[in-house]
Amino acid sequence: MARQPTSAPARAPFDAAITGVGMVTAAGVGVERSWERIRAGEGTAASEVPALAGIPADFACAVADFDPSGLIERKQAWRLDRSSQLALVAAHEAVTDSGLDRDSWDATRVGVILGNGIGGAATWEKQHNVLLERGPRKVSPLLVPMLSSNMCAGYVSMMFGAQGPSLVTSTACASGTTAVGMARELLRSRICDVVITGGTEAPLVPSLIAGFGQMRALAGRRDDLSTTSRPFNADRNGFVAAEGAAILVLERAEDARARGATVRAMVSGYGASADAYHATAPEPNGRGAELALRAALSDAGVGPDEVDHVNAHGTATMLNDATEARTIRRVLGERPAVTSVKGVVGHSLSAAGAIEAVATALTLEEGRIPPTANLESLDPELDIDVVFKAGRDLRAEVAVSNSFGFGGQNAVLLFTRA
Incomplete structure (x- = not known):
């Protein structure tokens, strides 16, 4: 059996x-x-x-x-x-x-x-x-x-x-x-x-x-x-x-x-998964990304309704942004304020998640979410709260940072305020 x-x-x-x-x-x-x-x-x-x-x-x-x-x-x-x-x-x-x-x-x-x-x-x-x-x-x-x-x-x-x-x-x-x-x-x-x-x-x-x-x-x-x-x-x-x-x-x-160190933020959860779907395209419904996101929440003992901010993978490709937005909405609802830093620094491939981890930590430390650069007209198909045109003051307690890669690689970090 x-x-x-x-x-x-x-x-x-x-x-x-x-x-x-x-x-x-x-x-x-x-x-x-x-x-x-x-x-x-x-x-x-x-x-x-x-x-x-x-x-x-x-x-x-x-x-x-x-x-x-x-x-x-x-x-x-x-x-x-x-x-x-x-x-x-x-x-x-x-x-x-x-x-x-x-x-x-x-x-x-x-x-x-x-x-x-x-x-x-x-x-x-x-x-x-x-x-x-x-x-x-x-x-x-x-x-x-x-x-x-x-x-x-x-x-x-x-x-x-x-x-x-x-x-x-x-x-x-x-x-x-x-x-x-x-x-x-x-x-x-x-x-x-x-x-x-x-x-x-x-x-x-x-x-x-x-x-x-x-x-x-x-x-x-x-x-x-x-x-x-x-x-x-x-x-x-x-x-x-x-x-x-x-x-x-x-x-x-x-x-x-x-030792009295200055702590910028805590890494409190981590989740990873594989789409097992396609070499370069994300699984259309974001099911693999959802697995990683839910794993990070579970690892941290945090509920979906507690997430205040999402530092998105946000590559500016049609498929990735749409799939990620659907996943955020399905799992986290309308609560979190979402941003992508790739409008400023571009997509540095393997370094992107690390850059975004630092950005997420600094966001929690300072209590201000940076805007998604160059966003003038939000895609009406993306039913999420994207921060754009100007930053937003928000004393976020919990944030997640998403990363997705070729081969269906998904990884999510969950951060909490120090």
């Missing part, structure tokens, strides 16, 4: 304290600069990205004026792919923000979990061109360590001497969210006392962007590129590709309080 499926046993609520944050986005290098533009709802898509010259979609949300040499020695920097450089700069800011002293922590109990899906794409494409043009003997011996997706976590571990588990999660555009959820589990299981977590991605290379273009996933508006990324807008027609990184430092709540 076939065994009947059983539900997972309920677990005691667990809060992971966010004690440090770092960001590198198209909105700016550092949390202060990035958050200022996100709060203002100011779009950032560039008109021409030199690396993308010659392909139809030659614009993106790139990180301007990024120079890691102030933190990473120039000799070391050229050995790192840009995805690792972005991660190191964001991680340095986050650990500094946390107030933790690496000379006093137990390094064997400090973990690193980052989300990354594409690895050193720019390095790989560059060295492939070297192979074709100059032959195999001219290919860099650093190619493999520069392109391997695990190296962003590896280099962060090296920067801080963190000797606990170091790994990368790869769940497409849900990778950063998955990483934060797994980091919380390392604390919950008491394997680690501190986890440096988040995501990074540097995908602005011709082959990848051309591939997204061929899929018709990218936005096509060129009249005003700063408003091209238009989540939930009636005339949205695709996402704007981006690069970036965001890092959070997580500790057990009691440990953070004991």
Whole structure:
């Protein structure tokens, strides 16, 4: 006889304290600069990205004026792919923000979990061109360590001497969210006392962007590129590709309080699921996304009617926005105020969930929801309360952040006010 499926046993609520944050986005290098533009709802898509010259979609949300040499020695920097450089700069800011002293922590109990899906794409494409043009003997011996997706976590571990588990999660555009959820589990299981977590991605290379273009996933508006990324807008027609990184430092709540740390918010729930439906399209009714959302609620011991705010995946693609809106309405009702930060920072793939996790934490800390940038006419088919045109003061106690990716990957984090 076939065994009947059983539900997972309920677990005691667990809060992971966010004690440090770092960001590198198209909105700016550092949390202060990035958050200022996100709060203002100011779009950032560039008109021409030199690396993308010659392909139809030659614009993106790139990180301007990024120079890691102030933190990473120039000799070391050229050995790192840009995805690792972005991660190191964001991680340095986050650990500094946390107030933790690496000379006093137990390094064997400090973990690193980052989300990354594409690895050193720019390095790989560059060295492939070297192979074709100059032959195999001219290919860099650093190619493999520069392109391997695990190296962003590896280099962060090296920067801080963190000797606990170091790994990368790869769940497409849900990778950063998955990483934060797994980091919380390392604390919950008491394997680690501190986890440096988040995501990074540097995908602005011709082959990848051309591939997204061929899929018709990218936005096509060129009249005003700063408003091209238009989540939930009636005339949205695709996402704007981006690069970036965001890092959070997580500790057990009691440990953070004991050392007098400033806690920005708590990660109190996590849920994940698979659509098991299609390689690139979401399940039309959002049933997989609903599973992840309900799992996060259950993990936190929070009812659907207690959620005040949703930081949406909100990519500005027709299918994703519609499916996500239906899921939010079905599960959470009309109560939560919804926003998407991708109108400002674009879609940075594996880093997106981490950037949105930081944004959600800051929203709870400050009591103000940033607007969905570039949203002029809300799609009438989307029956949710989207914050747009201006931010909204709201002392939210509970918020969720959604992330969905190719392969039917769904991940949801639930945050509570500290």
